[in-house]
Amino acid sequence: MSKEKIFIFDTTLRDGAQTEGVNFSIDDKNKIAKALSNLGVDYLEGGWPGANTLDTTFFNKPPKLENTILTAFGMTKKAGRSAENDPGLSALLNTNAPAICLVGKSWDFHVDVALGITKEENLENIKESAKLFIKNKKEFMFDAEHFFDGYKKNPEYALACIKTAFDEGARWIVLCDTNGGTLPNEIGEIVSKVSKQIPGKNLGIHAHNDTENAVANSLTAVLAGVRQVQGTINGLGERCGNANLISLIPSLTLKKSFSDNFEIKIKKDKVKTLTECSRLLDEILNRKSNRRAAYVGPSAFAHKGGLHVSAVSKDPKTYEHIDPSLVGNVRNIIVSDQAGKSNIMSRLNKYGIKIDKNDPKVQTLLTEVKDREFIGYSYDGADASFELLARRIMGEIPKYITIHMYDVTVKKSASGEIISSAKAQLEVDKKLSICEGEGNGPVNALDNAIRNNIDNLGKYSKYLKDLKLVDYKVRILNTGTNATTRVSIESTDREGKSWFHQTLLKLHLRH
Ligand SMILES: [Zn+2]
Numbered sequence: 001m002s003k004e005k006i007f008i009f010d011t012t013l014r015d016g017a018q019t020e021g022v023n024f025s026i027d028d029k030n031k032i033a034k035a036l037s038n039l040g041v042d043y044l045e046g047g048w049p050g051a052n053t054l055d056t057t058f059f060n061k062p063p064k065l066e067n068t069i070l071t072a073f074g075m076t077k078k079a080g081r082s083a084e085n086d087p088g089l090s091a092l093l094n095t096n097a098p099a100i101c102l103v104g105k106s107w108d109f110h111v112d113v114a115l116g117i118t119k120e121e122n123l124e125n126i127k128e129s130a131k132l133f134i135k136n137k138k139e140f141m142f143d144a145e146h147f148f149d150g151y152k153k154n155p156e157y158a159l160a161c162i163k164t165a166f167d168e169g170a171r172w173i174v175l176c177d178t179n180g181g182t183l184p185n186e187i188g189e190i191v192s193k194v195s196k197q198i199p200g201k202n203l204g205i206h207a208h209n210d211t212e213n214a215v216a217n218s219l220t221a222v223l224a225g226v227r228q229v230q231g232t233i234n235g236l237g238e239r240c241g242n243a244n245l246i247s248l249i250p251s252l253t254l255k256k257s258f259s260d261n262f263e264i265k266i267k268k269d270k271v272k273t274l275t276e277c278s279r280l281l282d283e284i285l286n287r288k289s290n291r292r293a294a295y296v297g298p299s300a301f302a303h304k305g306g307l308h309v310s311a312v313s314k315d316p317k318t319y320e321h322i323d324p325s326l327v328g329n330v331r332n333i334i335v336s337d338q339a340g341k342s343n344i345m346s347r348l349n350k351y352g353i354k355i356d357k358n359d360p361k362v363q364t365l366l367t368e369v370k371d372r373e374f375i376g377y378s379y380d381g382a383d384a385s386f387e388l389l390a391r392r393i394m395g396e397i398p399k400y401i402t403i404h405m406y407d408v409t410v411k412k413s414a415s416g417e418i419i420s421s422a423k424a425q426l427e428v429d430k431k432l433s434i435c436e437g438e439g440n441g442p443v444n445a446l447d448n449a450i451r452n453n454i455d456n457l458g459k460y461s462k463y464l465k466d467l468k469l470v471d472y473k474v475r476i477l478n479t480g481t482n483a484t485t486r487v488s489i490e491s492t493d494r495e496g497k498s499w500f501h502q503t504l505l506k507l508h509l510r511h
Contacts, residue, residue: 003263006222006252009043009174009204009230010036010245012281013058014073016236017047026054028284030063032233035280037065039273040266041245042228045071045101050091059095067265069139072097076104076129079117083132093132099139101174102129106161107150119157123164130168140165141172143206148175148182151190159197172204172228177217180208180240184220191224200225207243209235214243219251222262233281234293246278247294250327268326275328283496288471295327302332309333310342341366351387353394365393376477376486376504384491384499400460402427406449408442420445428458443472443487466494482506 013029016022024032029046036044044065047055049072062070072095077086084090092100104126105111111122126142133140142165144150150158162173175194177187187205195203205221205228207214218229229252235244252258253271275296282289291299301324303309311318316331324331333346344366345357355362368389369379379386391397406424413419421438422445433456437449447469454461470490477484485505492498 003261004201004227006262006264007042007204007228008245008249008264008266009045009071009228010041010232011045011073011206011230011242012036012232012236014045014047015238015242016232018238019236019241020238022236022285024054024284026057029054029058031284032281033063033065035277036233037063037068038270039277040270041068042265043069043071043099045073046097048073049095049097050074050088056091059097062096069099070097071099071101071141073101073103073143076102076125077132079115079121079125083128086129089129089132093136093138097138099141099171100133101141101143101172102133103143103145103176104129104161104165105146105150106144106158107146108154108157109150110146123160126161126164127168130165130170134169140168140170141174141204142166142170143174143176145176146178148177148186148190149179151194152186155193159194162194162198166198166202171202173198173202174204174206174228174230175221175226176206177208177214178206180210180214182207182213182217183211184213184216187217188220188224191221191226195225201227204228204230205243206230208237209240209242209244212240214241215247215251218243218248219258222252222258234278234290236281244294246274246296249274250295250322254322254326271326272328295322296329298332300324300329309346313342313346344369347386348390351390353390353396355394361393365390368393376484377502378486378488379502382488382500382502384501385503388501400428401457404432406446408445410442422446422449424449426450426457428456428460431456431458433457443469443489468492470498477504 012032013024017024033044033046046058046062049056049059059072072092074088074092077083077089105115105122108119111117111119115122130140130142142162144162147158166173175191203226205218205226207217214235218231222229229243229248231243231245231248234246235241249264249266250271252262252264253266253268278293278296279289289298291297294300301320303312303319308319312320316323333343333350341357341362344362348355373379388397404425404427406422408420408422410418410420419438420440420442422436422442424435424446426433426435433453435449435453437445437452439445439448454464457464468491470492472487472489475486477486486502487505488500488502490498490500
């Protein structure tokens with residue numbers, strides 16, 4: 001039996017752009033559009049031309065998309081004017097976008113309160129708007145706003161709205177859970193009823209995540225009949241976000257109950273790029289990745305407990321629901337105090353360090369990690385520090401740069417300005433040099449001190465030049481004026497590789 005096709009519709013650039021604190025530039029939009037087209041989504045909603053300069057500019061010079069249909073978003077015509085004379089609709093017609101997704105009301109409460117027009121006028125607006133685009137040979141979709149809330153209150157009217165658009169020739173009727181409050185059981189029930197009136201091959205789902213069910217609601221809608229799923233990368237979107245395509249795509253392609261019956265255009269080799277795609281958006285937004293993101297988060301395949309780790313080493317299926325490489329993610333074995341030798345061995349393996357598990361150096365490393373964790377280090381998140389420690393104990397690390405001393409002071413001036421200054425003495429190839437710098441806080445001052453004198457670091461300076469401090473966290477481990485402080489630092493280089501390291505500082509606080 002041939003599989004039924006599910007179409008993937010991405011709205012990161014339209015609904016995703018509604019997120020608090022998100023302001024895409026035109027470059028960002030082009031970069032994201034290219035990544036999505038490369039991934040292979042069926043539709044890409046680029047924005048709302050005519051509503052703002054950014055979106056108009058984007059549609060004036062849209063990026064070249066391969067096999068992905070550029071879609072422009074807009075709203076049904078206003079009451080009291082013809083579709084031909086509606087400036088909003090003209091702006092959409094003037095784009096080269098082959099598909100148009102028009103939002104319109106399907107909840108009578110919104111027609112009365114938000115629009116203040118009669119129910120008949122709203123139906124007329126839907127009908128005339130649909131007619132205009134279909135006449136102009138656009139692929140037309142009707143986004144039925146608040147469809148599920150509308151259906152619960154007045155099913156006849158909600159159905160009349162979508163049937164009006166469908167009877168005019170809409171390719172897709174998209175059922176929207178705009179407020180995101182509908183639960184999976186209700187979605188299943190309502191979609192089943194609707195698909196008796198409009199064929200599932202013409203239905204789509206647009207779910208919001210206000211009950212954390214946007215992905216579940218989308219999957220349920222597919223099982224109940226819809227064949228188009230709308231969502232965003234990383235679930236970006238206003239309030240609690242939209243349905244997360246980064247979780248939906250692997251569930252549709254890797255889970256048997258879906259993959260046996262359905263197919264999507266995104267094939268296995270592209271599913272493998274999902275982790276990269278998710279991180280690209282974080283990078284564009286300058287956000288830290290969500291460690292616990294399903295499928296693609298750095299913790300999604302992280303194992304800590306000794307028992308788990310030893311089982312995973314025998315067969316990863318014991319504690320993993322899929323092979324992480326299928327979505328481009330990696331297994332992460334976390335070394336912790338409760339872990340045994342098997343943790344250490346798995347982790348050494350990950351860094352390509354070849355050593356026999358009975359070599360006494362493995363026990364030395366384990367003891368060292370445990371001792372260090374006892375005084376406050378935590379190697380859970382500090383991969384780079386663990387690797388350095390391991391290589392040092394294995395005797396693989398030469399002396400690159402020696403830090404003989406450093407001195408950091410924090411001063412408050414009479415005007416209230418707080419300045420940190422740092423001085424450090426380094427040795428490279430038997431040559432001593434003094435580095436000095438100021439900064440906003442002690443870590444920044446030390447970073448600047450090294451950076452200001454980077455050319456004195458001889459043959460290593462070229463490796464250090466493009467290093468950037470991304471983030472650091474400070475944690476006081478014990479209270480009192482003689483506090484031990486753990487500083488966790490994230491760094492990155494020009495190629496976007498990032499790593500975590502850690503150090504303990506003694507802070508002497510005086511009141
Ligand atoms: Zn939405």
